[in-house]
Amino acid sequence: MTQQQLFLKSIECDPTNSYSYYNLAITLSSGESITLHNGQSMTKQQLYLKSIECDPNNSYSYNNIAVKLSPGESITLPNGEQRMTEQNFFLKSIECDPNLSHSYFNLAKRLLSESIALHNGQSMTQQQLYMKAIECDPNYYRSYYCFALTLSSGESITFPNGQSMTQQQLYLKSIECRPNKTRSYYSLANTISVGESITLNDGKSMTQQQLYLKSIECYPTDSPSYNDLAYTLSRGESITLPNGQSMTQQQLYLKSIECGPKNYKPYYNLGMTLFQYEAITLNNGLRMIKQQLLLESLRLGHPQTLVYREIGLTLSNNKQEITLPDGEQMTRRQLLKKSRD
Numbered sequence: 001m002t003q004q005q006l007f008l009k010s011i012e013c014d015p016t017n018s019y020s021y022y023n024l025a026i027t028l029s030s031g032e033s034i035t036l037h038n039g040q041s042m043t044k045q046q047l048y049l050k051s052i053e054c055d056p057n058n059s060y061s062y063n064n065i066a067v068k069l070s071p072g073e074s075i076t077l078p079n080g081e082q083r084m085t086e087q088n089f090f091l092k093s094i095e096c097d098p099n100l101s102h103s104y105f106n107l108a109k110r111l112l113s114e115s116i117a118l119h120n121g122q123s124m125t126q127q128q129l130y131m132k133a134i135e136c137d138p139n140y141y142r143s144y145y146c147f148a149l150t151l152s153s154g155e156s157i158t159f160p161n162g163q164s165m166t167q168q169q170l171y172l173k174s175i176e177c178r179p180n181k182t183r184s185y186y187s188l189a190n191t192i193s194v195g196e197s198i199t200l201n202d203g204k205s206m207t208q209q210q211l212y213l214k215s216i217e218c219y220p221t222d223s224p225s226y227n228d229l230a231y232t233l234s235r236g237e238s239i240t241l242p243n244g245q246s247m248t249q250q251q252l253y254l255k256s257i258e259c260g261p262k263n264y265k266p267y268y269n270l271g272m273t274l275f276q277y278e279a280i281t282l283n284n285g286l287r288m289i290k291q292q293l294l295l296e297s298l299r300l301g302h303p304q305t306l307v308y309r310e311i312g313l314t315l316s317n318n319k320q321e322i323t324l325p326d327g328e329q330m331t332r333r334q335l336l337k338k339s340r341d
């Protein structure tokens with residue numbers, strides 16, 4: 001028998017066992033349904049709701065329902081008397097099990113206000129929720145990573161046990177908890193400079209480049225890692241990736257675009273490696289010149305006025321006009337002025 005068949009048999013033998021429905025739900029993907037032995041078809045969400053109907057204190061089912069809801073979305077509990085939003089489910093999960101780390105973590109990630117009141121009346125901020133998640137499970141790497149994102153460089157936070165940690169130390173702890181699958185390598189790399197190194201909690205010293213490479217090893221399709229690694233190289237310089245492939249700066253920018261076509265940074269950075277009318281072929285076969293890459297970067301939301309200057313410099317004289325992605329027409333002179341405003 002497969003795992004699903006065992007859970008189905010368990011439900012057939014005891015239709016009131018909350019965890020049989022919960023465990024069966026975990027085996028399904030969103031939108032998928034399964035037919036019970038009594039002929040009833042149930043979706044993942046319906047199985048979690050049935051689990052709650054059998055045991056209104058099943059904290060895991062409340063948490064897992066909430067994870068699949070979008071902000072503001074609500075559903076009705078089996079008793080038909082109460083509609084609950086994403087936040088309501090997390091709060092209920094915490095009420096049922098005040099030590100369930102994932103519920104504090106998930107609530108913190110989705111917190112829309114400065115603080116939220118738990119069912120016991122305690123008010124908690126996002127940072128306090130991450131602290132509580134870590135207190136409940138000191139080995140969950142994502143809690144340290146997301147907590148670090150709330151801090152600025154050099155800022156530190158003090159835990160209830162008196163331990164003080166900086167942003168860097170939180171990233172390092174996240175890596176210690178899960179060294180082969182964490183985004184903390186990328187974020188940690190951004191806290192140090194080119195040529196600088198940092199010592200991991202296991203004693204290994206890594207440079208910024210090595211951290212980006214490790215990030216790519218963990219997430220081979222992470223666009224920012226390729227872009228930022230490329231930025232550490234000079235034109236024509238190459239580097240060997242964890243898979244053994246050697247790539248130049250331009251090839252890394254191309255890979256970044258391939259992995260994240262809506263990331264404005266690699267378009268701009270790739271454009272800056274080209275001469276005025278030089279063209280380059282993207283990994284999807286599209287051929288673009290410097291000006292087109294800069295315009296695409298602007299279209300995708302490049303926030304800095306510097307991009308207007310670079311677009312302006314691709315025009316041959318002050319009176320020549322170009323149409324920007326928003327439809328506005330500007331001359332070279334106007335673009336250069338806008339970059340200074």
